[in-house]
Amino acid sequence: MIPIAKKIRVLIAKPGLDGHDRGAKVVARALRDAGMEVIYTGLRQTPEDIVEAAIQEDVDAIGLSCLSGAHMTLFPEVVKLLKKRKSGDILVAGGGIIPEEDVPKLKKAGIKVVFGPGTPLRDIVAFFETAGKGA
Amino acid sequence: MREAVPARKGAAHDSVSDLVDDLLAGNKRAAAKLISLIEDDEPEATDALARIFPHTGRAHVVGFTGPPGVGKSSLINRLVRKYRSRDRKVGVVAVDPTSPYTGGAVLGDRIRMADTGVDPGVFIRSMATRGHAGGLALATFDAVRVLDALGMDIVFVETVGAGQSEVEIATRAHTTVVVEMPMTGDAVQTMKAGILEIGDVYVVNKADLGNEDVLVANLKFQLTARDGWIPSVIRTAATEGRGIDELADALDRHAAYLDQTGFRAKREVARARLEILENAQRLLSRRVANRSRMGRAFDALAEDVAARRLDPHAAARKLLWPTRPREK
Known part of the structure; x- marks a missing residue:
């Protein structure tokens, strides 16, 4: 039996209209196997939906996956809404098909880290482990 | 403090x-x-x-149980919208299993409940079992209390997709809903003890698959009254929204029945008994754990048992009541 202990909780979300969630599912599975509690929201979520879910679930961090090219609009919107809801302490990570030149802009907008194609799962797990420890 | x-x-x-x-x-x-x-x-x-x-104590607490994939989350999603249209605030606590190997969990009930979005009258919380058996987490009903105090009029509790004997929910909720689907077994399946004894309301979901009449007939054949209430059997097709009005009406009828007959108060007392005992057991086991970590006295007892100077039962009594060795 696993004793009750503080668990790292992560919301994995797919903002916008793209329907490709294999990557999000692979990440969710990897975080589960690392001992975290992963809430998966499913497809086609608005930034408002995602922020509401993150607050109700009291997650440590959010992983956003976007493969449609709308990341420059959707990712910063999530960060903005979190701050508005006094929940700016929830860390936001992004992943998907994201051009190199967009990465610094996303980071400037408050996205902590951007994981592109080919990122080893252990790097992603390590980020969320740090996020859960309040770093 | x-x-x-x-x-x-x-x-x-x-x-x-x-x-x-x-x-x-x-x-x-x-x-x-x-x-x-x-x-x-x-x-x-x-x-x-x-x-x-x-x-707390105001909200109507409704538990949902039934096998994995039978449509519990989808039904709750539909019911949340139904109750919102009746201007009632709705809370949901949805439980999914924790991995016994890694301690991790994927909590996916929210996917089915995405329709509720940012409605201020809805609060959904996903919860992992964290090693607790019985289809619930240890914290589930304390979380229900939080949602009750938040002002939710009705709180749905979704258990882990249960097998045949996860019946804890029936001791906790005011109303227990058992969800089944057609084509999952013959008449003998519905005669078995356990989960099919605990429902106040039975739902035959996925009625759109056909063949639901057989299951409805089999369920009706074996219904047992609880507190004088003959359980309702409702046909639904959650994905199409069929039967949701009837289900919501059945839940409200049962709530009214419990209120009018005084059985709600009786169920509250029965639940209080359980909770007091459980909490006492938790305190006691914590005390035992603390004692066993205290070292020397515990080590000495273990030596005594190993050397056959003391039997393990007597050693346990000594561990708990060191000054009263004859305590039964």
Whole structure:
């Protein structure tokens, strides 16, 4: 039996209209196997939906996956809404098909880290482990 | 009494009394933080629950159980919208299993409940079992209390997709809904003891698949009255929204029945008994764990048992009551 202990909780979300969630599912599975509690929201979520879910679930961090090219609009919107809801302490990570030149802009907008194609799962797990420890 | 909540993620420190004040004012973030405190079994949880408890007891608590994939989340999603259209606030606590190997979990019930979005009258919390058996987590019904105090009129509790004997929900909820689907077995399946004895309302979901009449007939054949209430059997097709009005009506009828007959109060007392015993057991086992960590006395007892100077039962009594060796 696993004793009750503080668990790292992560919301994995797919903002916008793209329907490709294999990557999000692979990440969710990897975080589960690392001992975290992963809430998966499913497809086609608005930034408002995602922020509401993150607050109700009291997650440590959010992983956003976007493969449609709308990341420059959707990712910063999530960060903005979190701050508005006094929940700016929830860390936001992004992943998907994201051009190199967009990465610094996303980071400037408050996205902590951007994981592109080919990122080893252990790097992603390590980020969320740090996020859960309040770093 | 420690007031500061440990920084879960480097957040501002909220004191328990502030969180409870915010909760009672209808703040969802406070509700979420309090549920986490309880779930993580933080020292502040006891204080928080003591403050919340006087503000609970109003919500109608409805438990949903049934095999995995039978449509519990989809039904709850439809019911949430139905109750919102009847202007009632709805809370949901949805439980999914924790891995016994890694301690991790994927909580996916929210996917089916995405329709509710940002409705201020809805609060959904996903919860992992964290090793608790019976289809629920240890913290599930304390989380229900938080949602009750938040002002939710009805709270749905979704159990882990249960097998045949996960019946704990029936001792906790006011109304227990057992969800089944067609084509899953013959008449003997519905005669078996366990999950098919606990329902106040039975739902035959996925009626769109056809063949639901056989299951409805089999269920009706074996119904047992609980507290004088003959369980309802409702046909639904959650994905099409069929039968949802009838299901909501059945839940309300059962709630009214419990109120009018006084059985709600009786169920509350039965539940209180269970909860007192459970909490006493938890305190006791914590005490045992502390004693066994105390070292020398425990080591000495173990030596005595190994050397056959003392039997393990007597050693256990000595561990708990060192000054009263003859305690039974």
